[in-house]
Amino acid sequence: xxxxxSADPAKRTSLHGHWSSRMAFILxxxxxxxxxxxxxxxxxxxxQNGGGAFVLIYLACVAxxxxxxxxxxILMGRRGRRNPIATMKLLGAEEGKSTNWSLVxxxxxxxxxxxxxxxxxxxxxxxxxxxxxxxxxxxAIGPGEITDIRNGFLGSWSMVGLFHTIFMxxxxxxxxxxxxxxxxxxxxxxxxxxxxxxxxxxxxxxSSGHFDEGLAFMFRxxxxxxxxxxxxxxxxxxxxxxxIGMGAVMAYGAYLPEETSIxxxxxxxxxxxxxxxxxxxxxxxPLVFANDLDPADGPGLVFITLPLAFSQMAGGxxxxxxxxxxxxxxxxTSAISLMEPAVAWIVEKFNRTRAQAxxxxxxxxxxxxxxxxxxxxVLANFRFWRGTIFDNLDHLTINIxxxxxxxxxxxxxxxxxxxxxxxxxxxxxxxxxRLWRFLARIVAPIGILFVFLKAVGLLPSLT
Ligand code: PHE
Numbered sequence: 286x287x288x289x290x291s292a293d294p295a296k297r298t299s300l301h302g303h304w305s306s307r308m309a310f311i312l313x314x315x316x317x318x319x320x321x322x323x324x325x326x327x328x329x330x331x332x333q334n335g336g337g338a339f340v341l342i343y344l345a346c347v348a349x350x351x352x353x354x355x356x357x358x359i360l361m362g363r364r365g366r367r368n369p370i371a372t373m374k375l376l377g378a379e380e381g382k383s384t385n386w387s388l389v390x391x392x393x394x395x396x397x398x399x400x401x402x403x404x405x406x407x408x409x410x411x412x413x414x415x416x417x418x419x420x421x422x423x424x425a426i427g428p429g430e431i432t433d434i435r436n437g438f439l440g441s442w443s444m445v446g447l448f449h450t451i452f453m454x455x456x457x458x459x460x461x462x463x464x465x466x467x468x469x470x471x472x473x474x475x476x477x478x479x480x481x482x483x484x485x486x487x488x489x490x491x492s493s494g495h496f497d498e499g500l501a502f503m504f505r506x507x508x509x510x511x512x513x514x515x516x517x518x519x520x521x522x523x524x525x526x527x528x529i530g531m532g533a534v535m536a537y538g539a540y541l542p543e544e545t546s547i548x549x550x551x552x553x554x555x556x557x558x559x560x561x562x563x564x565x566x567x568x569x570x571p572l573v574f575a576n577d578l579d580p581a582d583g584p585g586l587v588f589i590t591l592p593l594a595f596s597q598m599a600g601g602x603x604x605x606x607x608x609x610x611x612x613x614x615x616x617x618t619s620a621i622s623l624m625e626p627a628v629a630w631i632v633e634k635f636n637r638t639r640a641q642a643x644x645x646x647x648x649x650x651x652x653x654x655x656x657x658x659x660x661x662x663v664l665a666n667f668r669f670w671r672g673t674i675f676d677n678l679d680h681l682t683i684n685i686x687x688x689x690x691x692x693x694x695x696x697x698x699x700x701x702x703x704x705x706x707x708x709x710x711x712x713x714x715x716x717x718x719r720l721w722r723f724l725a726r727i728v729a730p731i732g733i734l735f736v737f738l739k740a741v742g743l744l745p746s747l748t
Contacts, residue, residue, distance in 0.1 A: 294710075300632065302540060310545060319615050325587050334515035354527075368632075377701065399681070400623055410445070428576045445658045471614055527555060576590070657675040698725055
């Protein structure tokens with residue numbers, strides 16, 4: 286019999302153990318949130334979507350859609366104390382509603398597998414840059430040579446595949462060991478250190494002479510060039526960077542001690558995540574303009590601008606190695622959370638050990654990852670729908686599955702769960718609770734639906 290089968294939610298416990306403290310939980314969710322999404326993805330999607338207006342919409346999405354979704358996930362996870370599929374099934378039944386809500390959990394698990402399949406490829410890419418930095422390859426070279434290094438790496442499927450394999454092995458290793466050991470320590474050190482190095486890089490970007498241009502690109506909104514597809518991309522990015530919409534935060538919430546404030550923890554995570562993303566943009570864009578690079582260059586953008594900054598800096602070899610090590614850590618702590626829902630599900634449902642579940646799911650993700658590995662070389666010209674296999678996985682997961690999952694999650698917490706249950710988890714029905722409920726019931730679901738319909742052209746334009 287499961288230890289989490291008590292009828293009283295406050296007495297339920299998770300099979301997988303619990304975070305040792307409130308701080309541990311905040312660090313774990315921050316570790317999940319802060320990752321390649323902030324440093325790699327945010328600058329390049331901003332570049333591809335024209336800058337300032339995109340950034341503004343992204344910030345609005347974090348505040349009025351991201352926050353209520355994150356709070357909903359945590360409260361549901363803590364109440365159910367199981368993997369997302371079982372949690373939604375249990376809560377649906379407890380509220381006297383359908384148990385088919387478990388399908389939302391299932392979609393999240395699939396999204397996690399698909400996202401990690403390409404996330405790990407980029408994680409491997411950062412590992413390759415750790416190695417290149419450490420041996421001094423980036424010392425005193427120019428944009429042309431750095432572009433050649435990037436293209437040379439991406440052009441070789443065996444190299445990209447090798448580093449993807451190493452990254453997946455690292456991820457499986459930590460997940461197999463369980464959540465409490467290892468992970469907490471890593472984030473405790475990593476997030477502050479990453480922030481510090483970002484600030485060092487910011488100093489360099491300011492001295493590049495093109496800081497104003499970078500600043501203007503990020504913050505001067507040009508709404509004329511904004512399409513509904515870029516609004517969808519901004520919303521998708523908000524979901525991706527906060528790790529919401531696929532059950533990772535719900536799974537982490539299942540290990541959360543009873544007394545922790547959910548709104549406080551969510552605000553702390555959203556704030557640190559946003560600060561790191563904005564800093565990354567402020568570092569990258571001045572360097573893009575200083576070196577005549579193209580802000581819309583795509584997934585490889587930071588892998589050119591950052592080495593470039595380091596190549597000219599005093600102590601660059603050292604800083605660059607440290608930076609890519611930290612970025613690898615950031616990616617690693619996110620990768621773990623992408624696997625956690627699937628692993629928790631296998632452990633609970635099929636009575637397997639964590640190690641067995643981690644290896645099984647890990648191998649599946651590893652194999653799927655070759656779709657992305659090959660997208661940059663052998664299959665670069667194999668294009669359909671949105672482009673390469675990587676482009677399609679990216680669009681399907683980030684712009685469709687995460688917002689859709691998030692919409693169903695807030696609808697569940699806002700409409701399916703009764704007031705008593707949610708107020709119980711969110712610490713009473715004060716002003717914060719009322720704001721959450723209004724956002725979760727009305728603003729977030731309608732906002733997400735509206736952006737979806739607009740992006741696929743189903744709503745006529747009024748102008
Ligand atoms: N938030 C992570 C990042 O920004 C990615 C992620 C998405 C992690 C979804 C978990 C779940 O890199």
